[in-house]
Amino acid sequence: MTKVRIFADSISDIPQEWMTKYHIGIVPLYIVFEGQSYLDRIEMDTHEMYRRVKESGKLPKTAAPSPADFVQTFGPVIENGEDVLFISMSSQLSSTYQNALIAAREFPPGRVTFCIKQVFGFD
Structure with a gap:
């Protein structure tokens, strides 16, 4: 079974106790x-x-974090055999999502999956 590591952008305001308990990584803006x-x-x-x-x-x-920031963050996790689920704010609000997509191309297909937070009706 493949392990999956969850990441979110820092604007998500995930409580520290969740980050610790569930080993959620943060990609800082x-x-x-x-x-x-x-x-x-x-x-x-x-x-x-x-x-x-x-x-x-x-x-x-x-x-927004640069594509290189995402590669630097996701790289060690993927090299460790885990896949990445990245929760991002809407592409309508920031280039964070787009930069994460660019970075995901540096890894084998399917290793980085995206979930976009819906905010104010944007996708």
């Missing part, structure tokens, strides 16, 4: 704040982001 990029949940958490917004009065932007 980038938070771009005042010209600097930070990996969501790794280099900047939600509390720090809100603190900076309050202090500066400026809102951050986000940037």
Whole structure:
């Protein structure tokens, strides 16, 4: 039986206890704040982001992970014999899904499967 590892983008806000209990991996988006990029949940958490917004009065932007980010994240899992199920936000909201599709082409067919979260009626 094939093992499957679940991944989601960091915007999914999966509770930490679920990530730990079910070994769910996160592919971080980038938070771009005042010209600097930070990996969501790794280099900047939600509390720090809100603190900076309050202090500066400026809102951050986000940037999608690159195809290379996905290859780097999925590669070791696939090399370990597991398949990947990636849960992504809608392609209508971000290029995250498209970049994950590009990265999936680097692996044998069928090793990366996608599930798109439906948000606001988008697919």
